[in-house]
Amino acid sequence: MNTATLKSVFTALFAALICAGSVIAIPAGPVPIVLQNAFAVLAGLLLGPIQGAGAVGLFLIAGALGLPVFSGGKGGFAVFAGPTGGYLAGYFFAALVAGLAVRRAPADDVKASVPIVISATVAAFAAIYIPGVLGLKRVLGLSLADAIAKGFIPFLIGDAIKIAALVPVTLKLRPIVARYISADA
Numbered sequence: 001m002n003t004a005t006l007k008s009v010f011t012a013l014f015a016a017l018i019c020a021g022s023v024i025a026i027p028a029g030p031v032p033i034v035l036q037n038a039f040a041v042l043a044g045l046l047l048g049p050i051q052g053a054g055a056v057g058l059f060l061i062a063g064a065l066g067l068p069v070f071s072g073g074k075g076g077f078a079v080f081a082g083p084t085g086g087y088l089a090g091y092f093f094a095a096l097v098a099g100l101a102v103r104r105a106p107a108d109d110v111k112a113s114v115p116i117v118i119s120a121t122v123a124a125f126a127a128i129y130i131p132g133v134l135g136l137k138r139v140l141g142l143s144l145a146d147a148i149a150k151g152f153i154p155f156l157i158g159d160a161i162k163i164a165a166l167v168p169v170t171l172k173l174r175p176i177v178a179r180y181i182s183a184d185a
Contacts, residue, residue, distance in 0.1 A: 010046075011058065014043040019059055037087070037162070040052075040059075040094050044095035052096070085139065087129075117170050
């Protein structure tokens with residue numbers, strides 16, 4: 001298989017993985033706890049900025065077209081105007097940020113890669129929360145402090161656990177994925 005075909009396959013597989021993440025959604029106020037954000041970040045970490053953001057883009061297009069791929073089995077363009085719309089946009093930015101940041105990490109030197117992968121993962125989650133909290137503030141008419149209290153603080157522990165899981169997964173899978181596709185894309 002040529003590289004372009006492999007990139008397309010990996011992009012589609014990660015889009016499907018992000019969609020599958022909608023099955024687990026724990027209600028936590030206006031924004032549920034999900035695995036989709038971790039899968040969006042992982043797409044960027046493993047596939048690079050273009051393919052990772054492409055995988056998230058496919059997921060967002062599927063949801064916008066009405067497929068039930070958003071948390072709680074929701075779909076349709078109206079979800080983007082709701083409380084979770086900013087977070088969904090943030091998934092795209094997260095994959096892009098993670099992919100760009102992880103480029104500095106040598107794929108063949110795990111020890112040197114650890115701090116870079118950690119910082120890339122943290123930056124990617126920040127890229128989700130910035131548009132997410134601002135969107136939540138706008139949609140629900142909250143103050144910034146209230147939006148942070150409802151759309152950021154409750155998720156810190158869970159996202160710290162996701163980051164702790166994503167780092168070793170990335171360190172293990174990144175060299176394997178790099179054998180099939182160029183993570184520089």
